[in-house]
Amino acid sequence: xxxxxxxxxxxxxxxxxxxxxxxxxxxxxxxxxxxxxxxxxxxxxxxxxxxxxxxxxxxxxxxxxxxxxxxxxxxxxxxxxxxxxxxxxxxxxxxxxxxxxxxxxxxxxxxxxxxxxxxxxxxxxxxxxxxxxxxxxxxxxxxxxxxxxxxxxxxxxxxxxxxxxxxxxxxxxxxxxxxxxxxxxxxxxxxxxxxxxxxxxxxxxxxxxxxxxxxxxxxxxxxxxxxxxxxxxxxxxxxxxxxxxxxxxxxxxxxxxxxxxxxxxxxxxxxxxxxxxxxxxxxxxxxxxxxxxxxxxxxxxxxxxxxxxxxxxxxxxxxxxxxxxxxxxxxxxxxxxxxxxxxxxxxxxxxxxxxxxxxxxxxxxxxxxxxxxxxxxxxxxxxxxx
Amino acid sequence: xxxxxxxxxxxxxxxxxxxxxxxxxxxxxxxxxxxxxxxxxxxxxxxxxxxxxxxxxxxxxxxxxxxxxxxxxxxxxxxxxxxxxxxxxxxxxxxxxxxxxxxxxxxxxxxxxxxxxxxxxxxxxxxxxxxxxxxxxxxxxxxxxxxxxxxxxxxxxxxxxxxxxxxxxxxxxxxxxxxxxxxxxxxxxxxxxxxxxxxxxxxxxxxxxxxxxxxxxxxxxxxxxxxxxxxxxxxxxxxxxxxxxxxxxxxxxxxxxxxxxxxxxxxxxxxxxxxxxxxxxxxxxxxxxxxxxxxxxxxxxxxxxxxxxxxxxxxxxxxxxxxxxxxxxxxxxxxxxxxxxxxxxxxxxxxxxxxxxxxxxxxxxxxxxxxxxxxxxxxxxxxxxxxxxxxxxxx
Numbered sequence: 001x002x003x004x005x006x007x008x009x010x011x012x013x014x015x016x017x018x019x020x021x022x023x024x025x026x027x028x029x030x031x032x033x034x035x036x037x038x039x040x041x042x043x044x045x046x047x048x049x050x051x052x053x054x055x056x057x058x059x060x061x062x063x064x065x066x067x068x069x070x071x072x073x074x075x076x077x078x079x080x081x082x083x084x085x086x087x088x089x090x091x092x093x094x095x096x097x098x099x100x101x102x103x104x105x106x107x108x109x110x111x112x113x114x115x116x117x118x119x120x121x122x123x124x125x126x127x128x129x130x131x132x133x134x135x136x137x138x139x140x141x142x143x144x145x146x147x148x149x150x151x152x153x154x155x156x157x158x159x160x161x162x163x164x165x166x167x168x169x170x171x172x173x174x175x176x177x178x179x180x181x182x183x184x185x186x187x188x189x190x191x192x193x194x195x196x197x198x199x200x201x202x203x204x205x206x207x208x209x210x211x212x213x214x215x216x217x218x219x220x221x222x223x224x225x226x227x228x229x230x231x232x233x234x235x236x237x238x239x240x241x242x243x244x245x246x247x248x249x250x251x252x253x254x255x256x257x258x259x260x261x262x263x264x265x266x267x268x269x270x271x272x273x274x275x276x277x278x279x280x281x282x283x284x285x286x287x288x289x290x291x292x293x294x295x296x297x298x299x300x301x302x303x304x305x306x307x308x309x310x311x312x313x314x315x316x317x318x319x320x321x322x323x324x325x326x327x328x329x330x331x332x333x334x335x336x337x338x339x340x341x342x343x344x345x346x347x348x349x350x351x352x353x354x355x356x357x358x359x360x361x362x363x364x365x366x367x368x369x370x371x372x373x374x375x376x377x378x379x380x381x382x383x384x385x386x
Numbered sequence: 387x388x389x390x391x392x393x394x395x396x397x398x399x400x401x402x403x404x405x406x407x408x409x410x411x412x413x414x415x416x417x418x419x420x421x422x423x424x425x426x427x428x429x430x431x432x433x434x435x436x437x438x439x440x441x442x443x444x445x446x447x448x449x450x451x452x453x454x455x456x457x458x459x460x461x462x463x464x465x466x467x468x469x470x471x472x473x474x475x476x477x478x479x480x481x482x483x484x485x486x487x488x489x490x491x492x493x494x495x496x497x498x499x500x501x502x503x504x505x506x507x508x509x510x511x512x513x514x515x516x517x518x519x520x521x522x523x524x525x526x527x528x529x530x531x532x533x534x535x536x537x538x539x540x541x542x543x544x545x546x547x548x549x550x551x552x553x554x555x556x557x558x559x560x561x562x563x564x565x566x567x568x569x570x571x572x573x574x575x576x577x578x579x580x581x582x583x584x585x586x587x588x589x590x591x592x593x594x595x596x597x598x599x600x601x602x603x604x605x606x607x608x609x610x611x612x613x614x615x616x617x618x619x620x621x622x623x624x625x626x627x628x629x630x631x632x633x634x635x636x637x638x639x640x641x642x643x644x645x646x647x648x649x650x651x652x653x654x655x656x657x658x659x660x661x662x663x664x665x666x667x668x669x670x671x672x673x674x675x676x677x678x679x680x681x682x683x684x685x686x687x688x689x690x691x692x693x694x695x696x697x698x699x700x701x702x703x704x705x706x707x708x709x710x711x712x713x714x715x716x717x718x719x720x721x722x723x724x725x726x727x728x729x730x731x732x733x734x735x736x737x738x739x740x741x742x743x744x745x746x747x748x749x750x751x752x753x754x755x756x757x758x759x760x761x762x763x764x765x766x767x768x769x770x771x772x773x774x775x776x777x778x779x780x781x
Contacts, residue, residue: 313602376602383603383641 005319006365010206011153011183011298011356012323017208020253024210024246035243036234045245052252059259062192062217068238069248072214073182073203074104075228079216079239080178080199081108083225084145085117091174092142093117098130098159099341100152105180106337109147122148124341127291128157132167139172146177151184154338154354155290156298158188165195176222182206186258187266187297198222202255204247208358209254213247258359265359269296272357276366283377289342289352299355302344306380308353314380318372323354387444388487389465392454393551394437397461398561412590413437413459413562419624420453433545434503451555456622458588460557469548474509477548478521481540484550485522485529495532496522500542507544514542561590563624568592569703570665571675572657573628575611575731578677578706580619580723581714585705586675587623593675594668595626596661598633608731616779618723625780629664632773633657636766643758646740650685651747652756655697656767662698663771674698679706679714684743693747
């Protein structure tokens with residue numbers, strides 16, 4: 001095993017910031033009360049949740065009552081989608097989404113589709129971006145929800161969220177607008193008010209916070225959707241269940257740090273990605289998906305003639321950790337919808353790896369990744385599956 | 387504690403000749419090993435061609451039965467109730483209570499069968515049969531005697547202790563481990579090979595296993611899957627030395643130098659050669675074991691098996707040779723390897739496979755193709771054997 005390590009799978013999950021661990025450690029050991037308890041241990045725990053809410057209201061100008069903490073991105077997406085469907089059922093059953101959503105959006109929509117909702121999916125160009133004009137055409141008086149992600153998890157393409165929000169307000173003002181911001185929050189700026197966003201899903205562990213925490217921002221008019229969880233009525237009844245105080249506090253701490261340094265981190269990631277891309281394209285038969293406008297934190301790399309999964313394992317042997325763009329195995333083969341949507345053929349989609357950066361990523365790690373790629377690609381290209 | 391002991395019956399050992407004691411001692415040893423894995427203390431001894439496991443503390447009934455069902459050589463497990471009051475009246479009373487506790491519906495035919503090992507007991511076995519039978523008929527009028535073909539056979543044994551049993555739970559069968567040397571199992575991640583290992587081990591054979599790894603074409607998860615399979619298997623077969631061989635370079639050489647429709651068959655021949663080398667270095671190991679069944683895939687036609695066998699001198703045992711796939715999967719479910727085998731990680735057999743592999747390989751043609759490797763293969767085989775990583779699997 002090689003000594004040099006390069007963790008380039010930050011879109012999967014990130015290292016938790018040590019100050020976050022420290023804060024959570026204190027809560028687990030000392031302030032472990034239930035915020036619903038009436039005594040002072042409960043009160044102390046409750047203060048962490050209030051502080052957490054203050055981070056989001058302070059830095060993003062969100063109202064505190066417009067935030068519900070969840071178990072993470074998947075729950076946030078499900079809450080927004082299923083909640084809207086139940087709430088607006090009598091108004092209409094037409095939903096618009098894109099062809100490149102994460103499964104935590106596409107699967108709840110598939111669930112609704114099987115139960116009689118009409119779901120239309122916006123196509124994308126070869127960079128993975130939807131066309132706002134297509135949305136304008138598809139919006140109808142009975143469209144109750146439009147759900148489009150901000151930053152794509154596989155190729156990093158950034159959707160024109162603000163433009164989409166304006167079109168919805170203009171053409172179908174009753175339609176709710178949900179944005180999955182799990183890969184964008186704290187990394188690529190987005191103003192929910194300017195974009196007329198009704199729901200924004202955020203995950204903690206993608207921004208150096210703990211796993212098992214996240215939030216759903218919702219607009220005033222969207223605050224009437226029914227919850228997914230029923231029980232003790234915590235969080236104004238929007239999400240019953242004992243509050244995950246260490247998770248929420250750690251999440252908010254991590255979010256605050258990310259939001260404070262969003263610009264400088266973005267610049268650094270931009271430089272690193274530009275450098276990596278210019279170097280990696282020197283290798284024959286490679287391409288980078290998503291184009292120049294994609295998020296600097298995500299690099300979708302097509303290495304023709306090599307199976308992504310094999311390349312991944314070869315890189316792992318050299319301490320370089322990446323993801324395969326398209327999961328496949330001998331038993332089930334699933335070509336990524338996103339890679340299909342940008343026009344890749346099946347055999348190309350099977351040759352895509354994803355490298356994803358974070359604010360800790362150093363140039364030396366990328367150099368090590370480049371070196372490793374150059375080392376393994378030629379030998380892997382000797383073997384082609386027939 | 388409803389049952390104070392378990393009486394274990396064995397079949398084939400009974401007919402063995404002068405070395406019968408070897409089998410009995412091996413079985414007693416295996417029973418002790420298995421009972422050591424469960425909570426509770428047991429005293430294990432041999433009585434009259436059976437094994438008697440007397441509980442010396444509280445235990446979990448289901449756990450003990452499940453463990454005893456993993457002991458090869460045991461055909462039946464009888465939960466035994468001790469009789470405290472050894473007088474005939476005491477036995478009659480105990481029998482009534484025994485039937486009351488163990489049978490909700492008393493509408494069945496029965497027979498009492500007493501064995502008097504303690505010859506000083508004041509009544510003969512026939513007299514005890516009659517007395518107990520009468521007591522039961524008085525207590526439960528719906529019961530009927532049938533001495534020829536009873537539904538329930540109530541056994542009473544008069545020894546230093548007096549005990550009774552009526553139920554026989556099916557055991558694993560076969561012969562006790564340690565009575566038949568060792569075999570080396572070619573273990574992949576699929577359904578077949580673990581079942582093949584089980585079948586051979588059931589005949590009293592210890593198992594070691596060999597797995598061919600092909601990083602980076604196969605992942606750590608695929609390797610872990612094989613380790614987990616070996617662990618599941620070792621619940622029956624006892625400790626397994628699992629050999630993990632890096633096969634990538636040989637695979638690449640075959641891929642680059644041999645016709646692609648012959649890849650699998652040539653690959654299997656070299657796997658067998660390596661397995662034979664490992665087997666030859668393993669104490670008491672006298673055969674290779676594979677999970678092949680005729681015609682399942684291209685490499686398992688008779689002609690392919692003939693070509694594979696030609697690569698080695700060791701006998702190759704294929705206990706699944708006449709099994710259908712579903713029969714294999716059913717057995718895998720029964721022994722608990724199916725849920726591991728079904729995980730989707732690729733092994734080297736599935737990655738390096740031609741679209742249309744030869745189904746009727748000609749040995750001479752294959753050998754000729756292998757000549758393309760002649761300048762490198764000896765070296766590659768040595769290097770592959772050097773990568774042997776041995777994992778001690780025991781549960």
